[in-house]
Amino acid sequence: MTDLASSYDPKSFESRLYAQWEAAGYFKPSGTGQPYTVLLPPPNVTGTLHMGHAFQHTLMDALVRYHRMRGYDTLWQMGTDHAGIATEMVVSRNLAQEGKGETRDSLGRDGFIAKVWEWKAQSGDTIERQMRRMGASGDWSRSTFTMDEAASKAVIEAFVRWHEQGLIYRGQRLVNWDPVLKTAISDLEVENVEEDGFLWSIEYPLADGNGSLVVATTRPETMLGDTAVMVHPEDERYAHLIGKTVKLPLTEREIPVIADDYVDREFGTGVVKVTPAHDFNDYQVGLRHDLPLINLLTPTAAINENAPEKYRGLDRYEARKVVLADLEDLGLLVETKPHKLQVPRGDRTNQVIEPYLTDQWFVKMDGLAKRGLELVGGIDGKPGEVKFVPPNWINTYRHWMENIQDWCISRQLWWGHRIPAWFDAEDECYVARTEGAAREAFDAKVAALLRELLELKLLESGDLSPASTEELEQRIETLKTNGLRRDEDVLETWFSSQLWPFSTMGWPDTKAMAERGFDRYLPSSVLVTGFDIIFFWVARMVMATDSFVGQVPFRDVYMTGLIRDKDGQKMSKSKGNVLDPLDIIDGISLEDLVAKRTTNLMKPSDAPKIERATRKEFPDGIVPHGADALRFTIAALATHGRDIKFDMGRAEGYKNFCNKLWNATRFVLMNTDGFTASGAPQPKTDAEKWILSRLTKVVAEVETQFAAYRFDLLSQALYEFAWNEFCDWFVELAKPALNGDDATAADSTRHTLLHVLETLLRLLHPLTPFVTEELWQQVAPKLGIDGGTVSLRPYPATSDFAGQDYAQAEADVEWLKTMVSTLRRVRSELNVSPAKTIALRLQDGNDNDRARITRFTSSLSFLLKLDNIAWLEAGTDAPASAAAVVGELKLLVPLEGLVDLDAERARLDKEIARVAGEKDKSEAKLAKFTDKVPPAVIDQERQRLADWSGQLAALHGQRAKL
Template identity: 50%
Template sequence: MEKTYNPEQIEAKYRSLWENQNLFSSNSNATSKNAYCIMLPPPNVTGSLHMGHAFQHTIMDVLTRYHRGKGEQTLWQPGIDHAGIATQMVIERQLAAQDITRHEVGREKFIEKIWDWKEQSGGTITSQMRRLGASVDWDKERFTMDDGLSDAVKKVFIQLHKEGLIYRGKRLVNWDPVLHTAVSDLEVISTEKQGSLWHMRYPITNSDDYLVVATTRPETMLGDSAVAVHPDDKRYTHLVGKTIDLPLTDRKIPIIADDYVDIDFGTGCVKITPAHDFNDYEMGQRHHLAIINILTDDAKINDTINSAYIGMDRFVARKKIIQDLDAQGLLDKIEPHKLMVPHGDRTNAVIEPYLTDQWFVKIAPLAQPAIDAVKNGKIRFIPQNWDKTYFNWMDNIQDWCISRQIWWGHRIPAWYDDKGNIFVADSLEEAQKQAGEGVALRQDEDVLDTWFSSALWPFSTLGWPEKTLDLARFYPTDVLVTGFDIIFFWVARMIMFGLKFTGEVPFKDIYITGLIKDGQGQKMSKSKGNVLDPIDLIDGISLADLLEKRTQGMMQPKMAEKIKKQTKKEFADGIPAFGTDALRFTFAALASFGRDIKFDLKRVEGYRNFCNKLWNASRFVLMKLEGESINPNAQISTADAWILSRLQDTKAKVEKHLGDYRLDLMSQELYEFVWGDYCDWYLELSKPLLADEATKAGTQATLIKVLNEIVTLLHPIIPFITEEIFEQCSTLLGQDNSSLMRKSYPKVDSQLISTSSEAEIQWLQTFILGVRQIRGEMNISPNKPLHCFVQDFNAIDEAYLDNNANILNALSKMQTLDKLPLSEEAPESATALVGEMKILIPLAGLIDKEQEIARLNKEIEKLNQQKIQFEGKLNNEKFVSSAPEAIVNTERERLLATENAIADLSIQLGKINNL
């Protein structure tokens, strides 16, 4: 083995080997009784691998590699989503750079350009997944616009339409006035902004009186259909049924009563604009109010009503309306008001509730079976508390708008004749048969919401509606790994469509992961400049490149400077190359059931150190075994039996944690066994055992057996380094070294569980640690030979002393080890306990008592000065109240660490004073 662990070389080697040998194929283990399947949530074709992807992909890969190692026929199904709006925007920006619009190019040529772009640039995220070691079956990669998936989409649409579950109607939708399309709730980001609340006077017909209504969108008054009050509001009950002379228009609108109105908010009077507010729309339906759309597709005032504002942008019209109301004495007052403003996530345009003709899925009949599937346990959420979120949404579900006014996507399979009749079919020929020969037809221009095709993902990718072998073998799938933010938009819809079209749930478990945040608990975002790129953590990145990357395209110089300052503070030397395995181990260790997960770069550094530790341990083992003949049946020592027993315990716990989806606990268990039991203890114990011919053969066999099982256990988490170590071990032993992926995952061997060896080695560890503690407390060099006595020992202690004399001498640097009867007085000694037995280290000639007392007093005095400084800061109210919480907490941690250090040194000082 190379002296230094080089992840870059190893990763490149095994990425090629795995794919060249087709080791990820779902055809492996085809004769197994058991099949296991995970569907990759399809990332956008326009996307790149972010921290959330890398985190979830690591979890899925650990599960996939584990089940493959268990001998199951395993499919991790990959694929990419066509990402309708995002992809169309990419190509439209390219055309805009040439001063061309998509309408000038035409629909057919525009779609061709998208397909060309997809072939050249659409595979970024798949290449990055390969960098992360994702063991998906690349031969089965699917794209939501593939022919097979497109056919499935049409079949589902047509069937739902036949059953009356898909319909076309004029309804309110989220409208992006830049994209000119309806968008889903997931594509709307609401941000708090400081705005105004305008109070307007609405004159009561045939009266000198008026009602005052308040609004944050004065321009919508042009579409008002009523003013509503609460039926129990005694201030206004006498006015219900009367009318208002709507200002700036020639219309009269009624005063109505509705329980929706909050008596205590504002004046208790609410303007109702059914065409431009979702709540108002519901009230308009209840009271049969007129629905008046006042806007065009690009959010300008339309000519529906006769007004002076026709053609004005909505915000220009707002200012003019306020001026006109004020001029007529109808503006009561203006108040500052914080409000949530919805913006399109792609365009940042303010989203409008907008009345248009759209296609909808009547969702309630599909929702109930999906609710029942979770309630009866056919599907379980992990953690379980997420089912409450699911039920809350499903119990209040609204019909789903599935049409989008763009060109890229699955075009709606509906045709219209000149009279507006609709013919739904899978082709023009079929639609023509329905319409009759000679009837001119035009296809609907809209495409389906991307989430529609994604809802079919678990079964359409396996070949549905054909009865394929993959569908029979892998459906229902085993687990979906996803984030809580798309439980509504994707998870619930997959359950509804899966049950509807296959009669089975799409997956048995839904593992909802937390959200990866930065080290301060802040959500990672481009605008905050705190985004980390997983590939940068693998390869490393200089500070200069990181600064450029984080501020690229940023329009505000002040914000860019702030981000640069933060970045320099956090990454003064850039980000070093950690390698894929260290990053994967970090993600696995972070995979708790918490909603928010802080990502600390120090964790990655710690797991890189673990990889180095494993590498060096493997080199030690291979060097000790090189040229040796390994006898797997050799007699083993107590230490060998101990590590084999500890290994069985570790395997059992790993199995349990994987079954519970607790990858964090699995990682912790393996980390502690490898670092603590194997590297820190067993390798040290093996050195004197290898030097003894009586124990050498058994220890050699145990060293390699445990190392082989360690790399197999760790392989799902850190696949690259474990492959390399496995190859080296197999080559040394003359065994098949083609790939660790062909090796079975280790099973617990109950015959190797040894409570007696564990008890004996625990005794031995306590003894050695006791001696090391004395060395540390008394400032005795680790290499200085010691004279040692034991006293107050029993028969078991005596047997353990005799059995392990050579190990104690080697690991504790004992010059002599004598048993001292209780009747004899011990020399002036430092002591430690192993159960009831005393360890006595005579200090004569080892330390200068006065010098050591002076050293400890000096150190304590230095720490006391630091303590005073920390206390001074924390007692300063101005510092505590004005400094960032993270800095205050750091000062508190420093104070606590200093106090603990003073306490420890004081205990040492007391011991020496008592000698």
């Protein structure tokens, strides 16, 4: 008997087990052993768990659990990111839904920030709760929020230090601008979408009246800010015009014709307009040619006072219509034609992003990037301190670092780390760690001016009297009256994220650094993250950690692919193809799934199509699969490829895998009722020796694949061993001993069943922690183990099997398996009932076959329902029989009274065709081999050909008898 439930129901134990683990403190660092640290890429506090999170968190947790079981001092540093833009949007939307008339602007900065903190307290830890449901075994007691006091202190310190070193400066540059959010955004927050548009050709008259130039543009409204037209310096068509000017239509300005090799002579007319304040490429051209920068837009993308009066105040697209109409009236609109173009849209507002000229804070990147290249081996091929896995991603890293631009770090938001800079009435800037320190610098300036004023007044006599002191007195009065005003901007989220490796370790507070193990846990062991943020996060952590603490942030960077739907499409709420990992774990009804997928669509009109597709794909909704099945699916999909297609069919298969493991454990427990053992087994049967040999090999394979971050091959090896070799074959091969008369063999088999199962549960635990814990709690006591939890038991290692050599038994049992599989296939093809006994006749074979038949007679009889086994002499005619071949051994199952002979003839013809096909393939392969093929490979293929040839001859002989 067993206390284990009769069926696998993950809901009955997963949440219970996690609560027990966390309460017991199993996830905290032990403080002993070699450190192993993993940094959680902090998910947005606004967010909920999505498939990308589930994917990466599963792999991180597998690594952490694996190393914890190996005795490492493991720290998985948890935390969340304040996500400036996303959080402001969420709280603003909540205010609108409350219907109280409150808005971001009506509340003011302090009132709005208070609302954000209220929201954070109520729902900001949602994603951490969901991570627990997935089984994330991180140290929650150390969880850090990027707006916590300690983390904020690190941000201020980093900003001030870099400013003191001249690395941070304020200047006017072109940035990505969202006219709805009214802030600069990063490249990562811009999605370039191919859309239908138009290409307008416009005539620009030459100022001397001798003709005109025709330019093409997709944004005619920006022509009001043109400061040049441009041709290629080697374009003979326009060489005589370089240096002349054209009249800019719709304005009173003349602009020059310049030459630059940026121009593509083959595109359009080979003449392009240059608008440095509204195009990133034109901006670089403007810098090279010292062109003026004319900003045409307001922060909301309306036309500003720099345009002719007629267009001022118009929205950018309304201005486009008016500009085109005016050009047509003047006869300057030459052509309008459809054109496919890449439109930059904000990933949150879906608004078209504008290149916008504005004052922002920047970090100088050239010197930092040079060090960043050195640290990952990016200079002269020298090995670095940081390794990329897979290694090809270093090329992406290197390319970006070698072409890096200064980094815009300011955002026009309220939620975030406010820039520690204050300005006086003369716009002089004071960067300081505190307002008090800034005020001291300001007071020093005023004091210096007062001293200067005093000195001037003392000199106001006779011939030495200087100029009037009134202007200086006015300066001092203005400064004192206005005092200091703090910069309104906040730092972009990536600025605080780059400090994550050491801000979470207490930096810059030396006491906190000692308490949190700064010297012990930095550098971390591995960073698991997506390749899409190599630039935005990985590279910046490398540069910042080196700059501030003289270390690398991590030793390995394991780059995962991007999780996509089964058709290879990016999962997105706006596309209606998301899969929520918690829905896979706990299940969801069809109606709820449809509602979830048809909300927040980019095109609401797509809702009927999305609903039809969802109902077709999930007619019964999504049934519960449990966290373990999802985790194992993720591990199995974790190749080193760029994209990963998620198919629910795989999750269903791995749910069956967990169920298979559950049922196999029930079998073991029921067959070991009242039995206890200790120590390593001393196998008596060949089946025990075989499974122990296979166990040794899978342990070695697991070690190899964990070290290589090949979770796909790791899961494949564990699946094959658990499902096929243990749950199927060993459970089956154990039955003859368990049901036989040899008590010693029976007890030995029970011991081996328990030992291998307990080892298998430890092997699987990092990937499937819940089901392995629940089963291990039942199995461990039978082996005298009282370790409290499988998660702290030693992970199986190859050294555990030193001195064990069961190669002969393994070979013998592999032969037995082939015999059983072959004869079961014959029975199946003959449609013989599993309960019906059959006879077996044997012919030919070698001495090994005869010895094995003698040794395994009882096992073969038990497993195949044989009533007798007999040898036929070579050349002896056998009665009509179903035939099969194992190596040189011919297997004959007499058909009399068993099957329809006509059906058996058809079966043999089919088998002959199959074996003949395999023989032909082998011959073709040998024919293609060249002298470059290793001899061992050729010999192996020749042996295969000989085997297929022997089988074919035997089958033909048997067919002739029918």
